Amino acid sequence: MGFMAGKRALIVGLASNRSIAWGIAQAFAREGAELAFTYQNDKLKSRVEEMAGELGSKLTYPLDVGSDTEIDAVMQWLKKEWGGFEVLVHSVGFAPRDQLSGTYIESVTREGFKIAHDISSYSLAALAKAALPLMEKRNSAILTLTYLGAVRAVPNYNVMGLAKASLEANVRFLAADLGPRGIRVNGISAGAIKTLAAAGISGFRKMLGHMERVSPIRRNVTPEDVGNAAAFLCSDLAAGIAGEILYVDGGYNIIGMYLEDS
Ligand code: NAD
Ligand code: 0WE
Numbered sequence: 001m002g003f004m005a006g007k008r009a010l011i012v013g014l015a016s017n018r019s020i021a022w023g024i025a026q027a028f029a030r031e032g033a034e035l036a037f038t039y040q041n042d043k044l045k046s047r048v049e050e051m052a053g054e055l056g057s058k059l060t061y062p063l064d065v066g067s068d069t070e071i072d073a074v075m076q077w078l079k080k081e082w083g084g085f086e087v088l089v090h091s092v093g094f095a096p097r098d099q100l101s102g103t104y105i106e107s108v109t110r111e112g113f114k115i116a117h118d119i120s121s122y123s124l125a126a127l128a129k130a131a132l133p134l135m136e137k138r139n140s141a142i143l144t145l146t147y148l149g150a151v152r153a154v155p156n157y158n159v160m161g162l163a164k165a166s167l168e169a170n171v172r173f174l175a176a177d178l179g180p181r182g183i184r185v186n187g188i189s190a191g192a193i194k195t196l197a198a199a200g201i202s203g204f205r206k207m208l209g210h211m212e213r214v215s216p217i218r219r220n221v222t223p224e225d226v227g228n229a230a231a232f233l234c235s236d237l238a239a240g241i242a243g244e245i246l247y248v249d250g251g252y253n254i255i256g257m258y259l260e261d262s
Contacts, residue, residue, distance in 0.1 A: 002032030003235045008082050009033045010074075012063060012127065013091025013145075014048050015040070018195045020145055021091040022051065023223025027231040029055040033087065038063035038074060065092055065123035068130075075130045084134045087234045090127060090144040093197060094119040095160050101202055104158045113159050120163040124170050128178065128185070137182040141234040144171060145226075146187045146245060148253055156203065168245055175243030184242040186233050191221040191249030214258040216251030 009028050014021040014037050025035055036059035039048035049060050059081060063074050078085060095116035099107050124144050135142075149157035150164035168187060175185040192211055198204050212220050229248045232238055247253050 002030060003237055004028055004087075004231060005032035007033040007087050007235070008036070008085040009087035009089060009234070010036045010038070010078060010085055010131075011089045011091070012038045012065065013089070014038075014051060015044055015196050016047065017051065018193075018223065019091065020190060020193060020195060020223050020226050021089065023225075023227035024089055024091065024143075024230040025051070025055055025227070026224070027227030028087070028234070031231050031235065033231075035059070036061070036078060036081070036085075040064055065127065066119055068126060071126055071130045075134060079134060082134075084138060085131075086135065086138050086140045088127060088131050088135065088140075088142045089230065089234070090124050090142070092119065092123060093145070093147075093160065093163070095158075095163065099159045100156055102156070102158075104153070104161075108159050113162070116159045116163040117166055120160065121166040121170055124167060125174065128174050128183075132178070132181070132183075135183050136178075139236055139239070140183040141238070142174065142178070142183060142185045143230055143234055144185075144187045146171075146189045148189060148191075148249065150189070152253075156201065171245065172243045179242050184238070186238075186241060186243065187245045188226060188229055188233065189245050189247045189249060189253070190226050191215070191252055193221060193223060193226075195223075211250070211252055214252070214255060215249065216255070219250065221248055221250050 011021050011025050035057040037048050037052045038061050052060050061074050061077050063070050096112050099112040146164045149161035150168050171185050171187045226248050
């Protein structure tokens with residue numbers, strides 16, 4: 001029997017078969033969890049329905065995390081379908097395209113800052129608030145996805161780095177509040193992966209090549225690597241872990257220097 005048997009998981013942030021959310025969903029299904037998915041808009045509806053079906057789920061629902069009304073509607077729907085649930089995955093990040101190229105100082109705007117923080121960080125608190133009555137007192141877990149740009153000045157990541165720093169603080173504050181109510185909150189800081197969110201970001205291929213050469217495991221991480229760590233963190237195997245940011249980046253973040261020919 002899988003180590004997530006008896007867990008019901010809502011996954012927010014599935015867009016394609018390259019999504020980190022897809023790696024997470026596959027690991028959850030393999031370990032015996034029951035799944036529900038949201039999709040951002042009608043363009044993604046049929047694709048998400050099809051992928052859900054592959055993992056034995058008929059539960060899909062529209063959700064733009066920028067809307068409190070839509071967040072409430074999702075929770076009402078799940079209350080009807082499930083009564084309650086044990087796992088919430090937040091795999092969402094967004095900043096307007098123009099924020100992710102050039103230097104930070106040149107690209108950052110008040111509007112770009114506001115959108116990045118709203119969609120990429122506040123949405124975690126908004127979802128947690130709305131899910132609380134359905135998730136409390138069930139040995140539950142909330143998981144979000146973050147990136148090294150939260151704690152280091154990564155070229156071009158720009159205002160998304162600030163939003164991820166806010167997201168990581170959000171994990172700690174939520175963990176402190178929700179732990180006593182039976183919900184552990186954690187984050188995974190994933191290494192760079194070529195997903196839709198990375199498509200067309202200038203220099204992304206070069207970045208992947210660099211990380212592949214210098215990271216301790218000498219390869220890039222995959223959605224499967226992240227999915228396995230996510231399944232662990234959201235299962236009772238991680239009952240002692242709360243408010244933590246777990247790096248699933250092949251150890252890239254611990255390197256202080258790389259010497260050619262080493
Ligand atoms: P992805 O494009 O597959 O997923 C991003 C998801 O965010 C999509 O499903 C999209 O629909 C959703 N989204 C964006 N705005 C939304 C909104 N307003 N409402 C609802 N959904 C919205 O890309 P991904 O790489 O799988 O990204 C998932 C998470 O992983 C993000 O938080 C990202 O920052 C994080 N992350 C990605 C990498 C990477 O290199 N790909 C590395 C570390 C962390
Ligand atoms: O969090 C991310 C990407 C998030 C993202 C991607 C897009 C592309 C489409 C947020 N907003 C948008 N807006 C769009 O219009 N990652 C961790 C992947 C990523 O993005 C980078 C990276 C890495 C890694 C951008 C610059 C440098 C490195």
